[in-house]
Amino acid sequence: MDFSYSESHGDIKNLASEILGDHADPERLKKLEANGPYFDAELWHKLVESGIHSASFPTALGGMGMDYNATTLVAEVIGQTVVSIPYIPCIISTAMPLINSALNNKAVLNKLQGITSGEQLITTAFIEPGNEAPLDPRTEASPQGDSWVVNGNKHCVPYAADASSLMVTAVNNGQLWVGLVDTQQNGVSCVAQRCTANEPQYQVSLNQATATCVAEGDAAHALIEQSVAMTSAAYCAMAVGCADKMTRISGEYTSQREQFGVAIATFQAVAHRLADCYIDNECLKIITLKATSDVNNGDYSNDSILMAKAWCGDVLHRVSHAAQHVHGGMGIDRDYHLFRYCLWAKQLELTLGNSKQQIAALADRIEARYLTA
Amino acid sequence: MDISYTPEQQALKDRLSAYFKDFITPDLVEEKKNPEMFEGGGPVFRQKMQQLSADGLLGLGWPVELGGEGIGPVEQHIFTEEVMSSGFPYPFLTVDTVGPMLAQNGNDFLRDTVVKDILKGEVIIAVGYSEPGAGTDLASLKTRADRDEESGDWIINGQKIWTSLGHFADYIWLAARTNQSPDIKKHKGITMFLVPTSLEGFSHTPIHTMGIRTNATYYQDIRLPDKYRVGEIDGGWQLITGQLNRERLSIVNPGMITGVFEQVCQWCANTNDSHGEPVIKTQWVKENLAKVHTGLETLKMLCWKQAWAMQNGNPDMADASAAKVYGSEFFVEAWRLMLEVMGQAGTLGEDSEGAILRGVLEKRYRVGSTLTFGGGTNEIQREIVAAAGLWLPRAR
Incomplete structure (x- = not known):
């Protein structure tokens, strides 16, 4: 048993903190977000230059051969800085699960190499209007000659308009199908949506869109299960960074803000509310560590992933509102930096299944386990 | 990083899990029905403790030089989880908290007698901290130990309260004031003693709580030889906090729930x-x-x-307190969630017709509420988290 990170993990986290931190100045973010959701291309370019974005790709794909755990450390730093880059959708949701497919699929190999070099961006469409089950899409795929065509609608697709291609789920003959769709074609149209965290998200209509098949049937199921597990655990890691930051900001503010002639943090009610945030985040941290470790070991259906996402929603909700509350009006002022974290808190809470959905899924597993035992 | 058990640790867990499967014999179940012996103290309990010792399981994680097996705190934790999960009234305060403190800080006499006897499963120790006027503000305790300059003995006078296990313990791990000077800070004048309950002047009266029997204990002109002093004179505070740090981890051991949770899941599957x-x-x-x-x-x-x-010698103070708060409050919630699934029949006690799972949850919820204030009340833990974890300024 060893809870410590290796030196190379520490290096990745430090470097990510440095680069992202340099681009997370509230004044800079305020300018960038003035015109709505944005892709921080300047920061993404820096990340590509450093090689961090592809650190967990195999060396054969131009990466550093690090593991999934390394990506979750970067996700945590994103939660601490709330910068607007497509790291989780592009690298964790899409590229990482596609690594195995790249070995025998030239098209996939090209995409991943393009991501490493920074020339390509790829994202994943998990959900559809009225259907949030990633493994049960309504979008349809059908073969056409040597190729495939896809018809259907996806939405809340992060960075779809910035991406060169999309990983898309569909059904073909009642079977799950996964393919890649180039965005630069007539059959694909992206309409901007506005989500609460202001991440650039799009409604994507696929109308006879040409596609390349990556996996079908059981293989497609395994691929998407892996993608969902990796994404879900990574969002939990991002939540750890976000909740930690909200708690620390609140600690600093209440240590300085004086009322009745003393810092308000010296009031037990305030100190205890923040202590509860700390304790909540300790719990989220440890269960997230269990989830990311399980995913790292290739176990994509461990209960820990559901548990971590359940904690993620609950903790973000509680910490966000405690943080706003102890600040008074200052906490919600858009000239102060807390609100971005609070918006992301709600975004992460509702993304890929809320806390109650996780508990319900876990409940079904427990029922099945004990009834067959 | 690898946050799972090593193969050796997993093997230990499997071995202990098998060992404790049949450890709770009907005579122990019967003995525990007596409210006086719910937390141990009866002849069957004593015999089981000696059996644990004979099988080399007490002090598993204690360092070798202290008489243990020296395989570490993680292993000790695995043991405690399994023994607690079995439902055995394991005296964790003695074996996991006071014992190691005595082994580390006790004199040769104490190490050669009491510490060895703990590892033999022959000694039970109760903790004498709280007094009617000193609970969370422990340093304001008034029980006093005065030196008899001629013999070097200590004369102890005072009263303690909530001395759990005090009615059958062999010793009291007692905090007493040895410096009455008003000029020193009150936590600097406290010394720790190990008081044999067989000495003249020791007595106890029962306090019957909603869940368990505990005690008030009285110390009247007890003459205690200096060899029963632990650590430096006036140096007791450090020993108290050291013991409490260990206690915090012990009282939220998941073994309190794991065994019961498994039983409740099976009951829910097997009951229509x-x-x-x-x-x-x-x-x-x-x-x-x-x-x-x-x-x-x-x-x-x-x-x-x-x-x-x-194990690595750097437990974080804020994290230990965070675990204590979370664990103790989770227990209270878990008893509720599990009791709810049994419906009204869940309220039937152990001795009643129709009790579910021997009324284990009816008992647990009555006993479990002590954990949020025992071992340092959760408000104090939150103060520690706020100060040590978030660097918030302190009041006063």
């Missing part, structure tokens, strides 16, 4: 409701179980990390 369907099929029932499962897994990981940190 009024529609003839297994209870576990009801949505809210299985969701209650899922919530306990989630909370329990989280607690397990928190405790593992604490044990690992202890």
Whole structure:
């Protein structure tokens, strides 16, 4: 048993903190977000230059051969800085699960190499209007000659308009199908949506869109299960960074803000509310560590992933509102930096299944386990 | 990083799990029905303690030089989880907290006698901290030990309260004031003693609580030889906090829940409701179980990390307090969630017709409420978290 990170993990986290931190100045973010959701291309370019974005790709794909755990450390730093880059959708949701497919699929190999070099961006469409089950899409795929065509609608697709291609789920003959769709074609149209965290998200209509098949049937199921597990655990890691930051900001503010002639943090009610945030985040941290470790070991259906996402929603909700509350009006002022974290808190809470959905899924597993035992 | 058990640790867990499967014999169950012996103290309990010792299981994680097996805090934690999960009234205060403190800080006499006897399973120690006027503000305690300059003995006078196990303990781990000077800070004038309960002047009266029997203990002109002093004169505070740090981890051991949770899940699967369907099929029932499962897994990981940190000599103060608050409050919630699935019949006690799972949860919820204030009340833990974890300024 060893809870410590290796030196190379520490290096990745430090470097990510440095680069992202340099681009997370509230004044800079305020300018960038003035015109709505944005892709921080300047920061993404820096990340590509450093090689961090592809650190967990195999060396054969131009990466550093690090593991999934390394990506979750970067996700945590994103939660601490709330910068607007497509790291989780592009690298964790899409590229990482596609690594195995790249070995025998030239098209996939090209995409991943393009991501490493920074020339390509790829994202994943998990959900559809009225259907949030990633493994049960309504979008349809059908073969056409040597190729495939896809018809259907996806939405809340992060960075779809910035991406060169999309990983898309569909059904073909009642079977799950996964393919890649180039965005630069007539059959694909992206309409901007506005989500609460202001991440650039799009409604994507696929109308006879040409596609390349990556996996079908059981293989497609395994691929998407892996993608969902990796994404879900990574969002939990991002939540750890976000909740930690909200708690620390609140600690600093209440240590300085004086009322009745003393810092308000010296009031037990305030100190205890923040202590509860700390304790909540300790719990989220440890269960997230269990989830990311399980995913790292290739176990994509461990209960820990559901548990971590359940904690993620609950903790973000509680910490966000405690943080706003102890600040008074200052906490919600858009000239102060807390609100971005609070918006992301709600975004992460509702993304890929809320806390109650996780508990319900876990409940079904427990029922099945004990009834067959 | 590898946060799972090593193959050796997993093997130990499997071995202990098998060992404790049949450890709770009917005569122990019978003995525990006596409220005086619910937390141990009867002849069967004593015999089981000696059996644990004979099988080399007490002091598993204690350092070799202190008489243990020296395989570390993680292993000790694995043992404690398994023994607690079995339902045995394991005297963790003696074996996991006071014992190691005595082994580390006791003189040769104490090490050669009491510490050895703990490892033989022959000694039970109760903690004498709280007094009628000193609870959370422990340093204001008034029980006093005065030196008889001629013999060097200590004369002890005072009263302690909530001295759990005091009615059958062999010793009291007693905090007493040895410096009455008003000029020193009150926590600087306290010394620790180990008081044999066989000495003249020691007595106890029962306090019957909602869940367990505990005691008030009295110390009247007890003449205690200096060899029963632990650590430096006026140096007791450090020993108290050291013991409490260990206690914090022990009292939230997930073993308190794991065994019961497994039984409740099986009961829900094997019991039909009024529609003839297994209870576990009801949505809210299985969701209650899922919530306990989630909370329990989280607690397990928190405790593992604490044990690992202890193994590496750097347990974090804020994290230990955070685990204590979370664990104790989770227990209270878990008893509720599990009791709910049993319906009204869950309120039937151990001795009643129709009791479910021997009324274990009816008992647990009555006993479990002590954990949020025992071992340092959760408000104090939150103060520690605020100061040591978030660097918030302190009041006063």
